[in-house]
Amino acid sequence: xxxxxxxxxxxxxxxxxxxxxxRVMGVKPLMLWHRETAVPDLDLIIVPGxxxxxxxxxxxxxxxxxPVMREVKARADxxxxxxxxxxxxxxxxxxxxxxxxLMRNRDLKFICxxxxxxxxxxxxxxxRGYRRGQVVRYPVAHHDGNFFADEQTLARIEGEGQxxxxxxxxxxxxxxxxxxxGSRNNIAGVFNDRRTVLGLMPHPERLIDDHLGGTDxxxxxxxxxxxxx
Amino acid sequence: xxxxxxEIVAQHGLTQDEYKLVLDIMGREPNLTELGIxxxxxxxxxxxxxxxxWLKTLPTKAPWVxxxxxxxxxxxxxxxxxxxxxxxxSHNHPSFIEPYQGxxxxxxxxxxxxxxxxxRPIANMNALRFGDPSHPKTRHLVAxxxxxxxxxxxxxxxxxxxxxxxxxxxxNGNILVNAMTVGxxxxxxxxxxxxxxxxxxxxxxxxxTGRDGIHGATMASAExxxxxxxxxxxxxxxxxxxxxxxxxxxxxxxxxxxxxxxxDMGAAGLTSSSFEMASKGGLGxxxxxxxxxxxxxxxxxxxxxxxxxQERMLMVLKPGKEDLARSIFEKWELDFAVIGHLTDSGRMxxxxxxxxxxxxxIDPLAMASxxxxxxxxxxxxxxxxxxxEVPEVPWQDALTTLVGCPDLASRRWIWEQYDxxxxxxxxxxxxxxxxxxxxxGSNRGLAVTTDCxxxxxxxxxxxxxxxxxxxxxxxxxxxxxxPLAITDNMNFGNPEKPVIMGQFVGACQGMAEACVxxxxxxxxxxxxxxxxxxGQPIMPTPAIGAIGLIDNLDRMATVPxxxxxxxxxxxxxxxxxxxxxxxxxxxxLREVLGREEGAPPPVDLAHERKVGDYVRALIGAGRVTxxxxxxxxxxxxxxxxxxxxxxxxxxxxxxxxxxxxxLFGEDQGRYIVTVKDGDVADIVAQxxxxxxxxxxxxxxxxxxxxVDGVTGPTVAELRRINEAWMPGYMAGEVVxxxxxx
Numbered sequence: 015x016x017x018x019x020x021x022x023x024x025x026x027x028x029x030x031x032x033x034x035x036x037r038v039m040g041v042k043p044l045m046l047w048h049r050e051t052a053v054p055d056l057d058l059i060i061v062p063g064x065x066x067x068x069x070x071x072x073x074x075x076x077x078x079x080x081p082v083m084r085e086v087k088a089r090a091d092x093x094x095x096x097x098x099x100x101x102x103x104x105x106x107x108x109x110x111x112x113x114x115x116l117m118r119n120r121d122l123k124f125i126c127x128x129x130x131x132x133x134x135x136x137x138x139x140x141x142r143g144y145r146r147g148q149v150v151r152y153p154v155a156h157h158d159g160n161f162f163a164d165e166q167t168l169a170r171i172e173g174e175g176q177x178x179x180x181x182x183x184x185x186x187x188x189x190x191x192x193x194x195x196g197s198r199n200n201i202a203g204v205f206n207d208r209r210t211v212l213g214l215m216p217h218p219e220r221l222i223d224d225h226l227g228g229t230d231x232x233x234x235x236x237x238x239x240x241x242x243x
Numbered sequence: 244x245x246x247x248x249x250e251i252v253a254q255h256g257l258t259q260d261e262y263k264l265v266l267d268i269m270g271r272e273p274n275l276t277e278l279g280i281x282x283x284x285x286x287x288x289x290x291x292x293x294x295x296x297w298l299k300t301l302p303t304k305a306p307w308v309x310x311x312x313x314x315x316x317x318x319x320x321x322x323x324x325x326x327x328x329x330x331x332x333s334h335n336h337p338s339f340i341e342p343y344q345g346x347x348x349x350x351x352x353x354x355x356x357x358x359x360x361x362x363r364p365i366a367n368m369n370a371l372r373f374g375d376p377s378h379p380k381t382r383h384l385v386a387x388x389x390x391x392x393x394x395x396x397x398x399x400x401x402x403x404x405x406x407x408x409x410x411x412x413x414x415n416g417n418i419l420v421n422a423m424t425v426g427x428x429x430x431x432x433x434x435x436x437x438x439x440x441x442x443x444x445x446x447x448x449x450x451x452t453g454r455d456g457i458h459g460a461t462m463a464s465a466e467x468x469x470x471x472x473x474x475x476x477x478x479x480x481x482x483x484x485x486x487x488x489x490x491x492x493x494x495x496x497x498x499x500x501x502x503x504x505x506x507d508m509g510a511a512g513l514t515s516s517s518f519e520m521a522s523k524g525g526l527g528x529x530x531x532x533x534x535x536x537x538x539x540x541x542x543x544x545x546x547x548x549x550x551x552x553q554e555r556m557l558m559v560l561k562p563g564k565e566d567l568a569r570s571i572f573e574k575w576e577l578d579f580a581v582i583g584h585l586t587d588s589g590r591m592x593x594x595x596x597x598x599x600x601x602x603x604x605i606d607p608l609a610m611a612s613x614x615x616x617x618x619x620x621x622x623x624x625x626x627x628x629x630x631x632e633v634p635e636v637p638w639q640d641a642l643t644t645l646v647g648c649p650d651l652a653s654r655r656w657i658w659e660q661y662d663x664x665x666x667x668x669x670x671x672x673x674x675x676x677x678x679x680x681x682x683x684g685s686n687r688g689l690a691v692t693t694d695c696x697x698x699x700x701x702x703x704x705x706x707x708x709x710x711x712x713x714x715x716x717x718x719x720x721x722x723x724x725x726p727l728a729i730t731d732n733m734n735f736g737n738p739e740k741p742v743i744m745g746q747f748v749g750a751c752q753g754m755a756e757a758c759v760x761x762x763x764x765x766x767x768x769x770x771x772x773x774x775x776x777x778g779q780p781i782m783p784t785p786a787i788g789a790i791g792l793i794d795n796l797d798r799m800a801t802v803p804x805x806x807x808x809x810x811x812x813x814x815x816x817x818x819x820x821x822x823x824x825x826x827x828x829x830x831x832l833r834e835v836l837g838r839e840e841g842a843p844p845p846v847d848l849a850h851e852r853k854v855g856d857y858v859r860a861l862i863g864a865g866r867v868t869x870x871x872x873x874x875x876x877x878x879x880x881x882x883x884x885x886x887x888x889x890x891x892x893x894x895x896x897x898x899x900x901x902x903x904x905x906l907f908g909e910d911q912g913r914y915i916v917t918v919k920d921g922d923v924a925d926i927v928a929q930x931x932x933x934x935x936x937x938x939x940x941x942x943x944x945x946x947x948x949x950v951d952g953v954t955g956p957t958v959a960e961l962r963r964i965n966e967a968w969m970p971g972y973m974a975g976e977v978v979x980x981x982x983x984x
Binding site: 034127220 | 482666
């Protein structure tokens with residue numbers, strides 16, 4: 015299993031996710047600088063959180079056009095698994111690898127806290143380690159996590175089972191009160207149509223050991239390891 | 244004809260006497276650039292001219308101190324080859340004028356002070372003071388400052404793990420924004436600022452220089468008046484993205500052996516950084532100012548020397564290392580330029596396209612900066628209040644008023660806007676006695692706290708100074724950490740007034756006593772004076788930032804109760820002036836009765852040490868399920884906070900005597916711990932043996948607060964009240980704080 019973490023100027027969760035990969039998957043990921051164009055064979059590419067290029071212009075907009083992303087797009091087309099977390103999710107939507115867009119949070123403030131999510135689909139290499147409908151707790155830390163898609167796109171991703179996670183109450187109810195940032199249909203994470211690319215705003219890499227307050231992030235990395243080994 | 248008129252001298256904040264000294268040192272009339280340099284170097288902000296005499300009295304040494312005050316930040320040994328580097332610094336004046344950028348650049352500046360020394364920043368904290376919530380500007384300032392701190396820290400990717408926020412009318416015209424950063428470095432790879440090696444290149448790296456922030460240091464050294472808002476252009480604008488790149492580039496360069504000395508360009512920018520490096524190294528420096536990367540055209544030497552543009556570093560490199568350094572900074576897309584070299588002249592020579600535009604002696608200017616022994620008068624309130632001088636209201640009402648008052652209401656609205664988990668090592672998140680971050684890749688942790696109780700300092704500067712240091716020590720102890728050292732951020736009014744100067748002197752005295760007694764030295768700090776608007780001073784606020792070490796993260800304590808049926812034990816003594824609890828200067832007195840009077844609770848340092856050491860040992864032995872020190876609001880508030888953190892209620896019995904004094908008195912040196920039933924007898928016996936006052940108070944359980952058999956509010960109700968104030972206030976739903984006078 016060969017994994018890589020993309021590093022943009024301004025990425026700041028690159029080390030965190032590399033630590034999670036190494037700890038849970040037992041492999042040290044390659045750290046790929048944004049100017050890199052010669053990318054080796056990989057099974058998994060992670061686009062980490064942070065503020066790529068300062069998130070100036072629009073979150074993820076500039077990173078989506080960086081040299082390494084041309085390569086990431088080509089690999090994703092070839093079926094390599096791609097995981098985008100937080101700013102990584104924003105970059106993947108800007109790059110057209112995932113549907114929708116991430117807008118400013120409904121209350122216009124940065125939000126950092128643990129949230130509960132329902133696992134909407136376990137039919138992917140990312141989520142197989144969870145039970146369908148299971149409620150997991152991941153932290154969020156974002157200013158632009160308000161998922162938007164037009165009606166037609168929304169109908170398609172709902173119909174095709176491309177919703178991976180929704181913001182929920184601890185008991186699994188999904189309603190407006192559990193929608194922390196105004197996302198359409200409480201969507202916290204989506205797949206591409208083949209479910210080989212996942213983007214999500216919450217940070218699975220932040221809950222991987224008990225000292226950090228929980229381990230709900232572990233099954234995601236385990237699922238990937240099992241699928242890709 | 245003289246270029247430098249009396250008016251120009253006054254505009255530069257120099258007195259006529261100081262200007263005479265300038266003429267002596269120069270041996271001629273300075274030009275405008277040179278005068279500007281004197282002005283910022285001798286500003287209160289850079290020279291500490293009013294405070295130096297007293298700062299020298301603070302204890303700064305301990306076996307674990309690697310570097311005390313005088314460098315960019317303090318350095319302490321934390322074992323296993325590592326050092327913690329930390330400092331707290333104020334950005335008060337800019338934050339009042341432009342809250343977002345003022346606070347953001349405050350965070351940026353303190354981060355640079357820490358990574359300049361070779362440390363990777365691992366935690367941020369902040370100590371904030373705002374005016375009365377009903378003051379028309381307060382809401383706007385809170386929103387801007389919090390967004391600015393978050394906007395900067397979140398982007399840079401350093402977790403903000405806690406802090407403190409107070410509201411009081413004395414800050415109406417002069418808020419306090421004190422930012423603290425803690426970083427970790429290898430103990431044998433600390434970088435200092437003393438220049439060395441005649442001929443070595445002086446290089447500039449980071450952002451380009453613009454016209455922002457010119458005279459920031461001078462602004463921070465004067466009182467505010469109604470025209471202060473016109474000074475908005477002197478507030479710098481921060482770019483956290485560039486700071487993040489600068490951190491990575493500097494740490495990458497520091498991993499090589501290219502750097503001789505390094506200094507960030509903070510207050511007074513290029514002037515103060517180049518002066519300090521040369522002065523500490525006993526050398527001279529020649530700068531070619533036309534080589535400085537500039538953001539705008541038409542900039543003058545005067546502007547280049549005084550600009551406070553952010554995210555800039557000055558370095559002395561080993562000869563021949565320029566290309567290596569350049570390649571690293573260019574990889575991170577930062578500006579880099581060789582702008583001069585070191586000389587043995589002891590002078591600073593400034594050139595502009597080959598022509599000398601400034602020539603100043605370094606040592607006389609840096610060392611001979613004025614030092615004042617300002618007259619002072621320490622005003623101490625010594626009279627406490629007897630319980631019968633303070634009306635008793637039903638404890639249930641007092642409890643609900645206090646948990647919802649501005650100073651005790653939940654700060655969730657604030658800290659949820661800060662990324663407090665990035666870097667993946669945050670073990671204790673904001674809201675507890677201290678934030679805790681794990682030392683990456685280990686099972687050890689650093690506890691970090693900030694503390695000060697300004698109303699105590701105002702009532703009695705000596706006792707208040709003592710209390711501020713002790714409370715920080717107690718916060719670290721309460722999580723099980725061994726307190727190591729402090730950074731002090733001394734925020735006071737106009738030192739030219741004897742009573743204000745007395746507050747400063749008294750606070751230093753009290754702090755020094757506590758530092759000695761607790762082996763808790765000052766390793767870095769910052770002084771912010773002239774915090775007055777139209778003659779109204781702030782409450783004296785010596786904010787203390789402190790760090791402590793946890794050797795084993797499996798043996799630490801947090802505030803929330805962990806289970807029902809744990810036994811609640813109080814360690815330390817509740818005495819009050821005449822028995823029963825100290826109500827003078829308490830929040831009960833202020834928030835419930837609308838009175839601000841009397842002496843603050845005294846701190847018995849020997850007693851503190853004994854009780855704290857016992858609590859820490861208990862936690863280290865794994866015998867404590869939860870721990871919280873008793874501070875603002877007294878015993879019942881501490882218990883309510885433990886309950887609200889967990890959702891578990893409690894049932895206690897008070898001592899005979901005035902109940903309000905027992906429940907809400909703010910006697911110092913006390914902790915609440917919860918322990919397992921089977922351990923109680925042993926713990927009580929051990930405490931008594933160690934001379935630590937101990938009392939079993941009751942037990943955890945149920946969903947409400949029960950005192951002496953009477954059931955009060957439920958924990959859910961308390962949580963609702965505690966969580967409601969801040970978001971309600973910020974949304975404009977609450978104008979007047981609940982229960983306040």
